[in-house]
Amino acid sequence: MERRKPINVSDAIQQITNRAEQGTVETVPLFASLHRYLAEDLIADSPVPPFDRSAYDGYAVRSADTAAASPESPVYLKVIDVIGAGTISERTVGANEAVRIMTGAPIPEGADAVVMLELAAEMEDRGRSGIVLKRPLRAGENLSRRGEDIAEGERIIERGSPITPGMMNVLATFGYDSVKVYRKPVVGILATGSELLQVHEPLVHGKIRNSNTFMLAGQIQNAGGEAVNYGVVSDDFEQSYETITRILSEVDILLTTGGVSVGDFDFIPAILERMNAELLFNKVAMRPGSVTTAGIYGGKWIFGLSGNPSACYVGFELFAAPLIRRISGAASYALPARLKAELLEDVSKPSPVDKFIRGTAESRQGRITVRTGGLDKSGAISSLAETNVLIAIPAGTKGLKKGDQVEVLWLNSPIKGMMNFD
Amino acid sequence: MERRKPINVSDAIQQITNRAEQGTVETVPLFASLHRYLAEDLIADSPVPPFDRSAYDGYAVRSADTAAASPESPVYLKVIDVIGAGTISERTVGANEAVRIMTGAPIPEGADAVVMLELAAEMEDRGRSGIVLKRPLRAGENLSRRGEDIAEGERIIERGSPITPGMMNVLATFGYDSVKVYRKPVVGILATGSELLQVHEPLVHGKIRNSNTFMLAGQIQNAGGEAVNYGVVSDDFEQSYETITRILSEVDILLTTGGVSVGDFDFIPAILERMNAELLFNKVAMRPGSVTTAGIYGGKWIFGLSGNPSACYVGFELFAAPLIRRISGAASYALPARLKAELLEDVSKPSPVDKFIRGTAESRQGRITVRTGGLDKSGAISSLAETNVLIAIPAGTKGLKKGDQVEVLWLNSPIKGMMNFD
Incomplete structure (x- = not known):
C-alpha cells in the first residue's frame, strides 16, 4: 500500500x-417533529391573532365612554352580553355599554378597549348588571389587534431550521398537524x-x-x-x-x-x-x-x-x-459548536499538528472552565465518560498555561452548571 | 372560589x-441508552487496560538491548514472532530479540518497550528477518500498563449521571450490553x-x-x-x-x-x-x-x-x-440551566415580580448575546419560534440597558453560533 x-x-x-x-424529504406528525429540520419555508396563510381579541378577562368597552372616569366621578356602564371563550357576541357595544369578555375572545363590534376584571367594580342598577370604572381607558388598551403578532403572508420560519418546541407552537397555529422534514x-x-x-x-x-x-x-x-x-x-x-x-x-x-x-x-x-x-x-x-x-x-x-x-x-x-x-437537513454544513473556556491546568506539550484534547467543561456563574480528562492517551477511556468538549489546539501552539482562554468544541453532552445539572 | x-x-x-x-428503574439496551440516567454506580470489575499492551504498531523489544543504539552504531534485533490483533505470543523475548506487534496487542514476556513501525528499519540477515534501531528506548516506552487508565474496583460513574456517548464506551468496556436506568x-x-x-x-x-x-x-x-x-x-x-x-x-x-x-x-x-x-x-x-x-x-x-x-x-x-x-433520574432536582449574556437592547419596564422574557441568544466568538423576541405579550407566538432562552429579571430590577450582562435560562434549543448552527 x-x-x-x-x-x-x-x-x-x-x-x-x-x-x-x-x-x-418525508412527512412526520408534528407531535414527533422535535429536533428535525423543516423542509419547507413556513409562510403565514392567515394573520395572528386572526381577529382583534381581548388580552385579559374583563369587559369590552368604548374608550370614549371612559374619558371622564375618575375615583371622584366613576363611570357606570351597562353589561349587555357575556362572551365565553370560543363564543362571539352578536351585540354591538353602544354608548355606556359593556360586554363581559374572556381572554382571547373576539372584541365585539363597537368596543375598542378592555378593562381588566379586577379593575371593574360590578354593580346592580335597578336589577340590571353593570360595572363602575374609576379611570379612563385608551383606545386599544388591553387588546391584541388582528395581525399584530404575525402578518398574513409573512415568512416566519426558513427551510432548514431545526424544529424547537416554540416552533411547534407556531406550526400548530398555522394548521400543520404534520410537517415536511428531511429524512x-x-x-x-x-x-x-x-x-x-x-x-x-x-x-x-x-x-x-x-x-x-x-x-x-x-x-x-x-x-x-x-x-x-x-x-x-x-x-x-x-x-x-x-x-x-x-x-x-x-x-x-x-x-x-x-x-x-x-x-x-x-x-x-x-x-x-x-x-x-x-x-x-x-x-x-x-x-x-x-x-x-x-x-x-x-x-x-x-x-x-x-x-x-x-x-x-x-x-x-x-x-x-x-x-x-x-x-438531516441543516441549512448549512454545521461544524461542531464553539465556546471559549478558561483552562484550569497547563497543557504544555506543543504540537506540530492540530490537536483535539478531550475536556470536561463546567459553568460557574456563567464563566466556563475546562479541564483535560486526565490520561491523554488516545486509547484511554476513563476520561471519555466525562468528556463534553474537545479543546482545540491549533498546529504550532507553543503550549498553554492555566488561566488561558481556549477554544472548545461543544459535543452536545451536558455541561455541569450550564446544562441543567447543578 | x-x-x-x-x-x-x-x-x-x-x-x-x-x-x-x-x-x-428499568433495564434498557446500552445501544438505546443515550440521555437516560444511570440507576447504579459503575464500579470497575477489571483493570483497563486489562493487560500491558502496545500503544502502536511496531516491535516489542527489551529496552536494555537498545541502550547503545545510535545512528552511527545501530542495533540489530532478530524478529522471533508476529502478534496480530487479538492473538498473543507464546514466545519470550530474549536478548537482542523482538516481536512484531499490533496496536492494542499484549506485550509478550520479556519485552518492556515498543518501537514504532516507522522507526524500525526492516532488514534480512542470513535469511532471518530482523530490525535495525538507531536510538535507545526507555523501559515502558510506547506501551500502556495494565490498569493505568482505570484501576480494578474504582468507581467510575455515579448513579444519577446522564448517559453520554463517552460513557456508553465505558459501559461497553465493562460488559454492560444493557443498563439499569430510571424510567x-x-x-x-x-x-x-x-x-x-x-x-x-x-x-x-x-x-x-x-x-x-x-x-x-x-x-x-x-x-x-x-x-x-x-x-x-x-x-x-x-x-x-x-x-x-x-x-x-x-x-x-x-x-x-x-x-x-x-x-x-x-x-x-x-x-x-x-x-x-x-x-x-x-x-x-x-x-x-x-x-x-x-x-x-x-x-x-x-x-x-x-x-x-x-x-x-x-x-x-x-x-x-x-x-x-x-x-427521569437526575442526581438532584435540576433547575433550568443558566448563562450570562449581553443584552442587545434596552428592557426598560421595571417589574415588581420576577420576570422571564422570551429571548434569542447567539454566540459570536464565544461571546453570548441575547435579544428579546419582539412583541412581549404573553399571547404572542412569533417570538416563540426563535426562543432559546428566558431572560430572568429579578423582582425590583429598575430596568436594563443595552450592553448589560443579564442572566438567561437556557432551554435546550439551539443557540446560533454555539450549537452547531453557524
Whole structure:
C-alpha cells in the first residue's frame, strides 16, 4: 500500500462540505417533529391573532365612554352580553355599554378597549348588571389587534431550521398537524478487529470488548442520525470487503472503527481502493485521529475511523457529525459548536499538528472552565465518560498555561452548571 | 372560589423540590441508552487496560538491548514472532530479540518497550528477518500498563449521571450490553377551552387552533419525558373533572393548558379542590405565568399551566421540566440551566415580580448575546419560534440597558453560533 499523504483538518472538512447535501424529504406528525429540520419555508396563510381579541378577562368597552372616569366621578356602564371563550357576541357595544369578555375572545363590534376584571367594580342598577370604572381607558388598551403578532403572508420560519418546541407552537397555529422534514440518515456501524469481543462476552487474555460501536451509536443519535449496529468483523480482507459492500446497500453512511492504522492488518483504505470508491482523504494532520479515512461510493459515504476510542470520537465529531446534520437537513454544513473556556491546568506539550484534547467543561456563574480528562492517551477511556468538549489546539501552539482562554468544541453532552445539572 | 395567594418563584420551586424523587428503574439496551440516567454506580470489575499492551504498531523489544543504539552504531534485533490483533505470543523475548506487534496487542514476556513501525528499519540477515534501531528506548516506552487508565474496583460513574456517548464506551468496556436506568415519566397533555380547534381544522371566527399541546410535547421530550396527547376538553366542569381523573390513572404527570386564569370558565384549581388533591400553589409572583397551579393526587403530579403560549412555556420550564428530569433520574432536582449574556437592547419596564422574557441568544466568538423576541405579550407566538432562552429579571430590577450582562435560562434549543448552527 502506498504511503498516506496527510491533509489539513480544514481541507478534510472542505472535502466533505463540497459533497454534502440535504437528504430526501418525508412527512412526520408534528407531535414527533422535535429536533428535525423543516423542509419547507413556513409562510403565514392567515394573520395572528386572526381577529382583534381581548388580552385579559374583563369587559369590552368604548374608550370614549371612559374619558371622564375618575375615583371622584366613576363611570357606570351597562353589561349587555357575556362572551365565553370560543363564543362571539352578536351585540354591538353602544354608548355606556359593556360586554363581559374572556381572554382571547373576539372584541365585539363597537368596543375598542378592555378593562381588566379586577379593575371593574360590578354593580346592580335597578336589577340590571353593570360595572363602575374609576379611570379612563385608551383606545386599544388591553387588546391584541388582528395581525399584530404575525402578518398574513409573512415568512416566519426558513427551510432548514431545526424544529424547537416554540416552533411547534407556531406550526400548530398555522394548521400543520404534520410537517415536511428531511429524512434522518441511516448510519451503520461496523467494528473491525480480531481482538474484539462482543460486549456480553467475558474477557480473555489479549482481547477487549467492542466498545466504540456503542459510543458511536450515542454520537450518531446526538447528531440526528439513525444508528444501526452491524457488529464486528474480524481482520480478514475478503470477509471485510464483502461485509462492507453489503452494508453500503442498506445505509446512507457507514462508519467503521478499527482497521485504519499503518499496520499489516488494516484494510479499510485497501477495501475502498478495490471498490473503486472515491477517496476523499485517508490521513489528516491532527491528533488524535490522524488515520481517519473518508470516501464516497455510489452516493453512500464511508468513514474509516480509528479503533482507538478517543481518535474514533474526534474523527466522528469533526467529519461525520456535521455530515449527518447536513443530510438531516441543516441549512448549512454545521461544524461542531464553539465556546471559549478558561483552562484550569497547563497543557504544555506543543504540537506540530492540530490537536483535539478531550475536556470536561463546567459553568460557574456563567464563566466556563475546562479541564483535560486526565490520561491523554488516545486509547484511554476513563476520561471519555466525562468528556463534553474537545479543546482545540491549533498546529504550532507553543503550549498553554492555566488561566488561558481556549477554544472548545461543544459535543452536545451536558455541561455541569450550564446544562441543567447543578 | 377564594382569592389566590401568590408565592415566590423560589418558594414554588421549593414546594416541588421537597416532593420530587427519582422514579422506578428499568433495564434498557446500552445501544438505546443515550440521555437516560444511570440507576447504579459503575464500579470497575477489571483493570483497563486489562493487560500491558502496545500503544502502536511496531516491535516489542527489551529496552536494555537498545541502550547503545545510535545512528552511527545501530542495533540489530532478530524478529522471533508476529502478534496480530487479538492473538498473543507464546514466545519470550530474549536478548537482542523482538516481536512484531499490533496496536492494542499484549506485550509478550520479556519485552518492556515498543518501537514504532516507522522507526524500525526492516532488514534480512542470513535469511532471518530482523530490525535495525538507531536510538535507545526507555523501559515502558510506547506501551500502556495494565490498569493505568482505570484501576480494578474504582468507581467510575455515579448513579444519577446522564448517559453520554463517552460513557456508553465505558459501559461497553465493562460488559454492560444493557443498563439499569430510571424510567421516563409519562406526561399527559390536556388542552382546555371551548375556543380551541383541532390543528387540522379550518379557522372559524372567535376560535384558534390548539397549539400549546405541541409545544409542550417538544418541551417534555427535551426534558426527557414521554409525551402523550389527550386532546382538548371544552369548558365544562363535570366533563373536565372526569377527564382529568381518568388521565391521572394513566400518567405520572398531567399538564393542562388553559383554564387557570381568574375568569368564570377556569376550572383547574376548582377541580383539584374537588378531587381533594394536595395543592402546592395556585399562583406565583412572576410574569408571565402567574396563574400556574401545581398539585399532587395519589402520587401523580398535576400542573395547571396558562393557556397563553409564553406563560405556558415559562410555567413548564420553571416547574415541570426540572421535575421530569428528577423523576427521569437526575442526581438532584435540576433547575433550568443558566448563562450570562449581553443584552442587545434596552428592557426598560421595571417589574415588581420576577420576570422571564422570551429571548434569542447567539454566540459570536464565544461571546453570548441575547435579544428579546419582539412583541412581549404573553399571547404572542412569533417570538416563540426563535426562543432559546428566558431572560430572568429579578423582582425590583429598575430596568436594563443595552450592553448589560443579564442572566438567561437556557432551554435546550439551539443557540446560533454555539450549537452547531453557524
